[in-house]
Amino acid sequence: MSTATYTVKGMTCGHCVNAVTEEITKIDGVTNVDIDLASGLVTIASERDLGADEVREAVDEAGYEVVS
């Protein structure tokens, strides 16, 4: 089990949170995604260590940007 935290820019509402959650959940091995809309903090639990690139791509696919 692994947990990683990213900050995502541009999410403004629950729909945005859903879109990001949906794309990140598609990454192989992801078991849970928790997003705090106000702070943009995205916490990802996974069965393996995820590459930052994988996460960045998924967030990009949803239409948002990982800033850290």
Added chain:
Amino acid sequence: MSTATYTVKGMTCGHCVNAVTEEITKIDGVTNVDIDLASGLVTIASERDLGADEVREAVDEAGYEVVS
């Protein structure tokens, strides 16, 4: 043909616009919905005069509120 304009509160992103557009488009007779996100202005073209209640209900269904 009829055109009506409403102001909707709470839309913050394109997903919100899509959600409101989708619900209003379901109203019988609606032919076009145009939404300006920045102002919240929703312009509805329809084949008949729509009741304000119908529009209010559709916007509510999408999770937002008609303010005028």
